Amino acid sequence: MIIQLKANADEQIVTGLIARLKATPATVIRIKNHLAIPEVKTVELSAAEASAVAEVIEKTPAAVLGSRLFQPEDTIIKLPHSIVGGKGNFTMMAGPCSVESEAHVRKMAKVAKAGGATILRGGAYKPRTSPYSFQGLGEAGLKYLREAADEFGMDVITEVMDEDHVDLIARYTDVFQIGARNMQNFSLLKAVGKTNVPVALKRGMAGSIDDLLNASEYIAAGGNHQIMLLERGIRTFDNKYTRNTFDLAAVPVLQKLSHYPVIVDPSHAVGEWDLVTPMAHAGVASGASGMIVEIHDDPEHAFSDGPQALKPDTYMKMTEQVFAIRKLMDSWE
Amino acid sequence: MIIQLKANADEQIVTGLIARLKATPATVIRIKNHLAIPEVKTVELSAAEASAVAEVIEKTPAAVLGSRLFQPEDTIIKLPHSIVGGKGNFTMMAGPCSVESEAHVRKMAKVAKAGGATILRGGAYKPRTSPYSFQGLGEAGLKYLREAADEFGMDVITEVMDEDHVDLIARYTDVFQIGARNMQNFSLLKAVGKTNVPVALKRGMAGSIDDLLNASEYIAAGGNHQIMLLERGIRTFDNKYTRNTFDLAAVPVLQKLSHYPVIVDPSHAVGEWDLVTPMAHAGVASGASGMIVEIHDDPEHAFSDGPQALKPDTYMKMTEQVFAIRKLMDSWE
Amino acid sequence: MIIQLKANADEQIVTGLIARLKATPATVIRIKNHLAIPEVKTVELSAAEASAVAEVIEKTPAAVLGSRLFQPEDTIIKLPHSIVGGKGNFTMMAGPCSVESEAHVRKMAKVAKAGGATILRGGAYKPRTSPYSFQGLGEAGLKYLREAADEFGMDVITEVMDEDHVDLIARYTDVFQIGARNMQNFSLLKAVGKTNVPVALKRGMAGSIDDLLNASEYIAAGGNHQIMLLERGIRTFDNKYTRNTFDLAAVPVLQKLSHYPVIVDPSHAVGEWDLVTPMAHAGVASGASGMIVEIHDDPEHAFSDGPQALKPDTYMKMTEQVFAIRKLMDSWE
Amino acid sequence: MIIQLKANADEQIVTGLIARLKATPATVIRIKNHLAIPEVKTVELSAAEASAVAEVIEKTPAAVLGSRLFQPEDTIIKLPHSIVGGKGNFTMMAGPCSVESEAHVRKMAKVAKAGGATILRGGAYKPRTSPYSFQGLGEAGLKYLREAADEFGMDVITEVMDEDHVDLIARYTDVFQIGARNMQNFSLLKAVGKTNVPVALKRGMAGSIDDLLNASEYIAAGGNHQIMLLERGIRTFDNKYTRNTFDLAAVPVLQKLSHYPVIVDPSHAVGEWDLVTPMAHAGVASGASGMIVEIHDDPEHAFSDGPQALKPDTYMKMTEQVFAIRKLMDSWE
Incomplete structure (x- = not known):
């Protein structure tokens, strides 16, 4: 239920109403002149309370704090080297699937930067389907990733799989990535929600749009917006x-429902390098605020996900084209 | 199984081999210097036969006649007002979901043409989920559609649902559309395969890439390529x-496997008009050879699929942007 | 919209109301004291009309003629050797995927009957994914199938893929089967709807429950219930x-919404013979009115779908167990 | 890759081979006379090594430790009041979705036991799609659940969502439940894998059979089988x-591939109480080793998942029927 307050609502009455609802008990979220009460569908208002209320809407959106209803303007995330979200900003994130060695991630960072990426990706803790697959270099990988990013003036994005690693990884990264398999790992979402590190939340393989928005709300409800x-x-x-099936219509759907930046990942979507470039073209054209891709100089010997990695030359050509499409689209607005 | 013949293979030996295989019995399709024998996996060759054979490949592709293996160059379909397929050609198809009246389809044809479409779409026989929904104007609808297209110098595409209508509809249309629900209506596919009217085959809602290619082969096997x-x-x-979920990765996948032009339909993919423009952008950027969209001047009163129809102004802006993306992409090649 | 008439409604007023609605224009289906007007959501009633109306319900069910709303009692289909539907009836249908020869279908009929089947299945016209796969024996196959069924005192079920074959096949079969790929081949549904031959309608691979019910309505609207x-x-x-994924919950869902008998096909659902028996157990336990399974004495050389065929011994054991579960369940009611 | 050793293989050679493979580096799992090397596909053997090897199989199954290949006999899990798995054992687990209060869970335990359940279920930490939904009573809930189970001589199953709760919950439960959303929360799987508390691993909403088996291997690899x-x-x-769609064919598929007991959950599968009984019938008939269902005396006021809860009377009737089907099936074997 959403209670839209009148512009001139008596603040004392509003405070009283909130207290009364919370005591029922219910969660009450106040955003400017709206009260969202997610689990409640009707309320009886006293005459005094009614005088403060403009409208009562039965349905609460999946993500209250993420909803355009209460915040029409885009969320813009400012990192040292990147601005994510908002009109006219398009952020390229690139790097190897796994951090493989100090030298290798450095080499890939150089390529990533040359292609216009401002955020370096790389996994130090890897969520692998099989326990016998390479699980990542751990903290050493984080160090190599951070150093490579710093050398080339880039931000870092890396995955956190485990709430006990949140503090450790926060020391090395600019953005936490929550992987698709953990989209509904609510303990982890709550843990990153208590930090002030930006979070990139991946949609789960069976995640509906509403599931994704609800998952984002676990982070936002902790205070991290x-x-x-x-x-x-x-x-x-x-x-x-x-x-997988790349669901590009999710981009405008999410942008309509939520003010958070929407990023596309063509590499995991298709899993085959020769399909990544056309899907990167489609991804930028769908209106996304950014893109994350995997690159590798020797995909056949990559520690993970080699088949979907772009070689440096292909990556360079792809990003040039992606930025050209984005520039064309900017000229329309 | 595919038998690749040597460039200098003795034609008499080849003819003998084909006759021998056909008698087993088996289907043998000769395409230039290849023999495709779809249902067979191994063959014993005599010494003479072996001398004519360069290579035997166990696996036959889903669509033999549609495969890039045997025809690397793109199929290009020439209509009076349009060229579909091949480098540098991008075809816009637009019109109302249903032909509603003579005047209305004429009005929509004018809009479609103004936006750059060269093919006019419109349904006269409609496949509706419920038998109580509007089923189309029938032959009168075909006439109105043809006249409107002729007036504005356009080609016609319209759906055929019924093999008994093939001859009738062929008198009015330039392209048969086979709808998603009929992708595996093999009797219908065989019927259009015997005509020389181009066919636009829609992927079924549960159609895999291989199902779609196999379905196209039913048409091609009849002689209509x-x-x-x-x-x-x-x-x-x-x-x-x-x-639905718009599977844009199917565009490069189909282009890799087959030489047929691949067209995208953002209207049916998303079903909501305000998502059509971003998906049209994504669709052209994915590399498709053309696009088909639904337009209506009064969507709320459309006879069918109103929610997904673009109003004329939105359509005009969309096509301008789509052609601009296509032009940019042409500049890369 | 559904208009529920009062028990004592003035028949003249009702006739007038129907005529008025039909002229709007709209489809009006009268079932006892209900009027279903599928495409309409509201109506303004005159005072006289209102006096005849007990209730107006906005939503029309997917299948009006198939709905439990208007016919609470089960549809029971009586064939010469079988009763399908209704309490206490469980019908086994078995036979080869394809009719392969006169001798073979006779042999399989004997097995089918021995296992308790009263309906013999077998395809004479086969819907094959590839045009190069075996397409069936055609009318000769129908003859062999009919003769085999007659010899063992069984009914026949066989697939019709083509509206032009409806009359031909009607001469040989007791039940038309509409295959999954043709669930929304509306021309075919209309054609069998005009006959008085019972129809077994298979759910499409992407067919929702409502799609299946709507498809059944195409048949029922033609007069074939x-x-x-x-x-x-x-x-x-x-x-x-x-x-495929065997959706057994569809059985009680369909039984709740519709009065038609619901039959399960474990063979096509799983596609592997060693999974057919447990899924046949689950199928009967789900409450289905019958079952259709594929059998073959030499699956490795079957003309089609060999991997899912039960050998005679396995089939005999399976049906004995299935009937035992059914008998146990009958004891509860 | 799997290396099958000869029965009389020289143990010194085998030890040397294992050491050599581990140094490559690779994971080597020895199960009786097999070596499984999951990430490796080929190996060159010395003449001495070859003398110890019976066969080399390229493909490793998804779950090595869970595979029937190496352990043909069923895993049987013995709890104080229940035996899960193995011929002739069928385990009923029942209880409320959430532990709501001391009195309520006690009441539900009495019902569960009366219906033949030997394991009491109830959630104290709840994975809810929305952060604003009831999140469970926490440790107090665990206490109430344990006390209720003890009073009625039952075992406890309850969900663990968070690796930091593993030790706490282990003090109260006999079985950890890993929820569908956490099927690939690898940190959590590793954590429960280090305990000696049995684990019930739920298949994720998008979890393939191989994904589920691989997830189980994360637990088994830690030593918990x-x-x-x-x-x-x-x-x-x-x-x-x-x-959801209840995939009952997964029961025989998993039983074929793995020796772990397979349990079905009709309540979450369908989500509507009136479909639970037919799906419970189908579930036991599919051959499952047990079943877990949700019950509530006042579903409309349940703290969570009310619509799918069986009322006591319905539950009692359902379990009686389920045990009757199981008894019938036992008579066949």
Whole structure:
């Protein structure tokens, strides 16, 4: 339920109403002149309370704090080297799937930067389907990643899989990535919600739009409002030629419902390098605020996800084209 | 199984081999210097036969006649007012979902043409989920559609749902559309395969890439090689905010496997007009050879699919942007 | 919209109301004391009309003629050797995927009958994904199938794929089967709807419950109310170890919404013979009115779908167990 | 890769081979006379090594420790009041979705026991889609649940969402439940894998059979082999009348691939109480080793998942029927 207050509502009455609702008990979230009471559908108002209320809407949106209803303007996330979200900003994030060595991540950072990326990606703790697959270099990987980013004037994004690692990883990264498998790991979402480090939340393989928004609300409810939403493909029957199905319509849908920046990940969406460039073109054209891609100089020997990695030359050509499409689109607005 | 013949293969030996294989019995399709034998996996060759054979490949692709293996160059379909497929050609198709009246389709044809469309769409026989929904104007609708197209110098695309209508509709249309629900209506596919009218084959809601290619082969096997493949969204769990999931990665996948032009249908993919423009942008950026969209001047009173129709102004702006993206992409090649 | 008439409604007023609604224009279906007007959501009633009306319900169910709302009692389909639907009836249908020869279908009929089947299945016209796969024996196959059924005192079910074959096949079969790929081949549905031959309608691979019910309504609206609904597995991401996902919850859902008998097809649902028996157990336990399974004495050399065929011994054991579960369940009611 | 050793293999050579493979580096798991090396596909063997090897199989199964290949006999999990897995054992687990109060869980335990359940379920930490939904009573809930189970001579199963809660919850429960949303929360899987408390692992909404088996391997690799696999419905396009699609074919598929007991959860699979009984019938008939269901005496006021809870009378009737089907099936074997 949403209670829209009148512009001139008596503050004492409003405070009383909130207290009364909280005692029922219910969660009451005040955003400017709205009260959102997510689990409640009706309320009886006293005459005094009614005098303060403009409208009562039965349905609460999936993400209250993330909703455009209460914050029409875009969330813009400012990092040392990047601005994510808002008109006219397009952020490229690139790097290897896994941090493989100090030298390798440095080499990839140089390529990433040359192609226009301002955020360096790389996994130090890897969520692998099998326990026998490479699980990442751990803290050493974080150090190599940070040093490589610093050398080339980039920000860092890396995955956190475990609430006990939140503090450790926060010392090295500018953005936490929550992977698709952890989209509804609510303990982890609460943990990053208590930090002030921006969070890039990936949509789960079976995550509906509302599930993703609700998951973002776990982070926001903890006080951390610097959230990006990542579309990376969903699981459907169509999985012979592509790893997942890239749901690009999620970009405008999420932008309509929420003020958070929406980022696309063509690499995981398709899983095959030669499909990444056309899907990167489609991704920027869908209106996303940014893109995250995997690169590798020797994909056949990559520690993880080699088949979807772009070689440096292909990456350079791709980003040039992506920025050209973005520039064209900016000229329309 | 595919038998690749040597460039200098003795034609008499080849003819003998084909006859021998056909007698097993098996289907043998000769395309230049390849023999495709779809249902067979191994063959014993005599010494003489072996001398004519360069290589034997166990696996036959889903669509033999549609495969890039045997025809690397793009299929290009030439209509009086349009060229579909091939480098540098991008075809816009637009019109109302249903032909509603002579005057209305004429009005919509004028808008479609003004926005750069060269093919006019409109349904005279409608496949509706419920038998109680509007089923189309029938032959009168075909006439109105043809006249409107002729007046504005456009080609016609319209759906055929019924093999008994093939001859009738062929008198009015330049392109048959096979709808998603009929992708595996093999009797219908065979019927249009016997005509020389180009066919636009829509991917079914549960159609895999291979299913679509196999369905196209039913048409091609009848002798009609003028085929376009249409991506219009697949059915997935994600269906609250969009009618279907637009699988744009199918565009480069189909282009890699097949030489037929690939067309995208953002209207049916998303089902909501305000998502059509971003998905049209994404669709052209994915590299498709063309696009088909629904337009209506009064969507609330449309006979069918009103919510997904673009109003004329929105359509005009959308096509201008789509052609601009296409022009930019042409400059890269 | 549904208009529920009062028990004592003035018949003249009702006739007038129907005429007035039809002229709007709208489809009006009268079932006892209900008027269903599928495409309309509201109506203004005159005072006289209002006096005849007990209630107006905004929403029309997917299948009006198939709905429990208007016909609470089960549809029971009586064939010469079988009763399908209704309490206490459980119908086994079995036979080869394709009719392969006169001798073979006779042999399979004997097995089917021995296992308790009263309906013999077998395809003479086969819907194959590839045009190069075996397409069936055609009319010769129909003859062999009919003769085999007659010899063993069984009814026949066989697939019709083509409206031009409806009359031909009607001469040989007791039940038309509409395959999953043709669930929304509306021309075909209309054609069988005009006959008085019972129809077994298979759910499409992407067919929702409402789609299936709407498809059944195409048949019923033509006057043929002898309809069975077949659950045969839907297409989902989970397709490595089973061909489809057997959606057994569809059985009680369909039984709640509709009065038509619901039949399960474990063979196509899983596609692997060793999973058929447990899924046959689950199928009967779900409360279905019958079951259709594929059998073959030499699955490795079957003309189609060999991997899912039960050998005679396995089939005999399976049906004995299925009937035992059914008998146990009958003892509860 | 799997290396099958000869029965009389020289142990010194085997030890040397293992050491050599581990140094490459690779994971080597020895199970009786097999070596599984999951990430490796080929190996060159010295003449001496080859003399110890019977066969080399390229493909490693998804779950090495869970595979029937190396342990043909069923895993049987013995709890104080229950035996889970193995021929002739069928375990009923029942209780409220959430522990709501000391008195309520006691009341529900009495009902659960009366219906034949030997394991009491109840959530004290709840994974809720929205952060504003009831999140569970926490440790107080665990105490109430334990006391209720003890009073009625039952075992306890309850969900653990958070690796930091593993030790706490272990003090109260007999079985950890890992929820569908955490199926690939690898940190949590590793944490419960280090305990000696049995684990019931729920299949994720987009979890393939192989994903589920790989997830179980994270637990087993830590040393905890007391694992049950839970089928609770997957997410598909068919979600209007049921919350999920109950994939019962997963039961025989998992039983074929793995030796762990397979349990079905009809309550979450369908989400509507009136569909639970037929799906419970189907579930036991599919051959599952047990079942977990939700019960509530006042579903409309349940703290969570009320619509899917069985009232006591319905539950009692359902379990009686389920045990009767199981008894019938036992008579066949």
